[in-house]
Amino acid sequence: MASSELEALTQALSRLPGLGPRSARRAVLHLIKKRDGVLEPLLTALAEVSEQLSTCSICGNVDTSDPCGVCKDPKRDDRLLCVVEEVSDLWALNRSRLFPGRFHVLGGRLSALDGVRPEDLSIEALLNRVEAGGIDEVVLAMNATLEGQTTAHYLSERLEKFPVRLTQLAHGLPVGGELDYLDEGTLAQALRARRPVG
Numbered sequence: 001m002a003s004s005e006l007e008a009l010t011q012a013l014s015r016l017p018g019l020g021p022r023s024a025r026r027a028v029l030h031l032i033k034k035r036d037g038v039l040e041p042l043l044t045a046l047a048e049v050s051e052q053l054s055t056c057s058i059c060g061n062v063d064t065s066d067p068c069g070v071c072k073d074p075k076r077d078d079r080l081l082c083v084v085e086e087v088s089d090l091w092a093l094n095r096s097r098l099f100p101g102r103f104h105v106l107g108g109r110l111s112a113l114d115g116v117r118p119e120d121l122s123i124e125a126l127l128n129r130v131e132a133g134g135i136d137e138v139v140l141a142m143n144a145t146l147e148g149q150t151t152a153h154y155l156s157e158r159l160e161k162f163p164v165r166l167t168q169l170a171h172g173l174p175v176g177g178e179l180d181y182l183d184e185g186t187l188a189q190a191l192r193a194r195r196p197v198g
Contacts, residue, residue, distance in 0.1 A: 006032075060105030060122055062087050070094060070103060077101045079136040083126060083155065085109045085143060093141065101139075104129060109142065109151040118154065126155070130162050137165040144171045144189065 006028060014024035031039040049064065056068035063069055070076070070090070080101025084090050090103045106121040130138060140155055142148035156166055172190030173179075179187070 059090070059103045060087070060107060060125075061090055061103065075100075078134055080139065081129065081135050081137070082139040082141050084141045085148065085151070089141065089143070099139070101137075106151070109145075109147045110154055111147045111150075121151075123155070123158065127158060130159060130164060135164055137167060140166065140168045142168070144186075 009031075010021070010024045010028045013019055013027050014021045016024075019027065031042070052064040053062065054064065054066045055062055056066055056071055058067045058071045061068040061070055065072070077100045080099070081104055082090075082093060082099050082101055083104045083106065084093065085106055085108060087105055090105055093099050094103070104122070104126050106123065106126070108116050108121055110116055110118065110121070129135070138159055140152040142152040152168055156168075159166055170193060172186065172193050173182070174186075177186075182190075
């Protein structure tokens with residue numbers, strides 16, 4: 001039996017995404033076994049992040065500075081604004097290095113079932129950024145879920161009064177995907193978004 005402190009650590013780790021109780025126990029045992037090489041640097045990194053963590057006042061990203069590193073980057077194109085649901089979406093797009101513009105994090109998506117209303121998201125801040133001018137295109141990079149598409153539709157209605165081009169990420173067949181393994185929603189979207197050959 002582990003001590004109450006080790007059990008508390010195991011329970012804390014098991015609440016992280018992708019870690020259940022068994023994986024958390026293995027992680028705790030690894031941390032104990034590699035105390036100097038893994039546990040101590042992890043504790044230091046966690047303490048530093050906890051002390052310096054902040055939410056970017058411009059885009060809503062989470063970083064150790066405000067404005068965040070993405071907003072401070074002078075190489076980014078101010079005329080392009082990509083709207084995402086969560087910080088994890090911003091990080092994924094930024095990691096790909098395919099989008100050269102700025103970002104805006106909504107902090108979620110509209111959901112009647114979960115009680116998430118427009119005023120619960122940073123939609124007004126988005127509208128203020130677009131109204132301030134200098135933005136030519138707003139990319140709605142919502143997830144391909146019912147709530148994501150509802151959010152994109154709501155945003156397109158709110159943004160249509162501004163002189164900006166509204167675009168949305170393409171949905172449909174993933175690269176390397178086989179038709180037999182795709183769900184009906186993905187197939188339906190791929191069929192709706194079909195385009196001419198050649």
